[in-house]
Amino acid sequence: TGLRRAPNGLLLYGPPGTGKTLIGKAIAHESGATFFSISSSSLTSKWIGEGEKLVKTLFAVAAYNEPAVIFLDEIDSLLTQRKATENEASRRIKTEFLVQLDGCGTSGQGRVLIIGATNRPQELDEAARRRFIKRLYIPLPVEEDRRILLGVLLKTNKHVLTENDIDTLARDTKGFSG
Numbered sequence: 001t002g003l004r005r006a007p008n009g010l011l012l013y014g015p016p017g018t019g020k021t022l023i024g025k026a027i028a029h030e031s032g033a034t035f036f037s038i039s040s041s042s043l044t045s046k047w048i049g050e051g052e053k054l055v056k057t058l059f060a061v062a063a064y065n066e067p068a069v070i071f072l073d074e075i076d077s078l079l080t081q082r083k084a085t086e087n088e089a090s091r092r093i094k095t096e097f098l099v100q101l102d103g104c105g106t107s108g109q110g111r112v113l114i115i116g117a118t119n120r121p122q123e124l125d126e127a128a129r130r131r132f133i134k135r136l137y138i139p140l141p142v143e144e145d146r147r148i149l150l151g152v153l154l155k156t157n158k159h160v161l162t163e164n165d166i167d168t169l170a171r172d173t174k175g176f177s178g
Helices: 022-029 050-064 088-103 126-132 141-155 165-172
Strands: 009-013 034-039 070-073 112-118 136-137
Touching: 009 022, 022 034, 022 070, 022 112, 050 070, 050 088, 050 112, 088 126, 112 126, 141 165
Parallel strands: 009 112, 009 136, 034 070, 070 112
Antiparallel strands: none
């Protein structure tokens, strides 16, 4: 079955350096949305109840500035799988985040998109994974993509590389990213 409305959660996952943050910025720019780039660690606090307040405030500010994109880098560190040994503060922040994410699209407008980025999607809490309806794998560039990237980078710089040299570089940089 198809989606009846645009999802309010998008999960970008893949190896480091593949452009997940850049994709988040591009989505915000192309849609004319305000972009909030948040490190998951900035939503935690040593003070009891402060983390939940930070999460509520983030969502309130984003809703006020609709349309908005909240980009959470390393979301797996904020929304890890729940464990019996997990501390209460961490559990409350996680719960508050999920509650806010659920409420994001209920205003009728639904003009706040939450984008989570991670290198380790398997470590996300199952409840969090379910809320990120759309998931997009961002792989390392293949040889042809690396060749294009090299061409773009070399176009604006003086160099003495031949087409053969560029082909060799593209082939020999397997596992590298932009």
